[in-house]
Amino acid sequence: MHFGVVVAILYCVQFSRELGESEVERIARMMLEQPFYDLTTEEEYASITAALAEDSWDRDLSWQPHDESSVRDFLRRLLERLDELRPWREPPFRALGLDR
Numbered sequence: 001m002h003f004g005v006v007v008a009i010l011y012c013v014q015f016s017r018e019l020g021e022s023e024v025e026r027i028a029r030m031m032l033e034q035p036f037y038d039l040t041t042e043e044e045y046a047s048i049t050a051a052l053a054e055d056s057w058d059r060d061l062s063w064q065p066h067d068e069s070s071v072r073d074f075l076r077r078l079l080e081r082l083d084e085l086r087p088w089r090e091p092p093f094r095a096l097g098l099d100r
Contacts, residue, residue, distance in 0.1 A: 002047035008036040019074040028081040041088040
């Protein structure tokens with residue numbers, strides 16, 4: 001799942017010309033308020049960390065305009081911003097699985 005979070009983030013910035021600090025702030029706030037795939041912030045953070053730990057990404061990301069080094073830099077800055085926003089609050093709602 002960890003790369004799914006990266007793809008979700010890239011989907012949100014695919015029309016952004018630059019991956020500047022305003023985009024870092026926008027995505028960080030969005031992740032805290034509207035988590036991807038009903039994940040907790042901790043799970044999203046861990047997914048990004050795991051994706052950055054991979055030496056190379058074997059996924060086709062040609063559908064979005066940013067090169068891998070720019071994306072990696074953006075994700076590092078995103079993690080730094082999420083760290084600055086700690087402690088993270090729990091979202092007000094969370095979907096329950098069918099097994100509950």
